[in-house]
């Protein structure tokens with residue numbers, strides 16, 4: 001068999017002396033990530049270990065996965081950080097889906113290892129295929145640039161970081177390499193189950209799109225990179241201008257009536273005249289303001305708020321209806337427009 005080159009790792013965040021725990025589920029992607037990191041560890045000076053979470057779902061299959069990962073770590077003389085969790089109970093208690101609960105428990109363990117200083121970073125094996133599936137999923141459900149940013153190559157934590165050095169690597173490349181190495185991996189039986197949206201995207205929608213553009217995975221991953229950079233730019237702009245714009249709890253000025261100051265209410269005012277003209281910024285300001293009151297606005301709610309910021313007098317006003325004076329946007333969020341201010345308030349009684 002011709003030699004298959006090792007997948008190319010993103011080395012940006014791999015520095016000498018880094019104590020890096022590789023998150024290994026036993027699947028092809030994470031087994032390959034471990035093998036690829038083992039190849040470069042001596043040259044870079046990485047101190048590798050393995051982290052595995054037994055989620056308490058998928059019965060014996062998960063027991064075998066855990067044993068497989070333990071044996072892989074032992075074969076390469078690596079320390080193993082393992083944790084058994086009860087995903088179904090956590091899902092019920094926190095009203096999460098099984099997938100959400102498993103993810104939260106998994107990342108909870110990673111963050112514990114980082115916070116305790118046991119390791120400096122945790123590497124997960126997300127691939128370019130995962131990135132494409134995530135972006136497509138966000139597009140289907142409706143996503144802002146932050147959602148379209150998909151899986152980030154690096155997540156800074158309070159202490160340490162979570163790294164994704166395989167984000168530029170195709171899953172097909174990984175499997176070919178493991179076969180060439182004669183390295184077995186564990187197949188997750190739920191990966192083929194088309195009950196899960198993500199699996200339908202992987203097995204049905206993406207192959208259909210690839211008939212229109214064979215580079216669709218790379219294109220969607222490029223959307224994530226572009227969206228991430230755009231979002232970072234606008235977030236820096238927001239950090240600069242928000243402190244002058246959002247006026248928490250201030251009374252309405254400029255002739256507007258005073259808003260209710262019921263003790264259960266949290267409120268914020270925005271001076272309309274000082275709002276930048278660009279909708280890209282206006283939307284972000286409005287969404288950030290709502291988020292500060294604990295409400296995550298969807299597109300339709302954001303557009304309703306945006307319309308409330310239109311000029312109430314002057315030439316432009318003749319073309320359209322005057323902006324609404326008061327609207328309830330859901331989740332207890334109320335928007336009130338006075339001549340100079342837009343006030344958002346949230347009743348805790350909702």
Ligand SMILES: Nc1ncnc2c1ncn2[C@@H]1O[C@H](COP(=O)(O)OP(=O)(O)OP(=O)(O)O)[C@@H](O)[C@H]1O
Nearest residue numbers: 023024025029030051052053054103123124125126
């Ligand atoms: N049980 C596990 N133990 C350790 N690491 C795991 C486990 N499951 C997944 N991982 C790590 O997470 C990566 C992504 O896994 P997977 O695609 O199943 O996650 P996901 O459901 O997409 O959630 P998320 O993207 O938030 O991690 C894997 O490549 C692996 O590095």
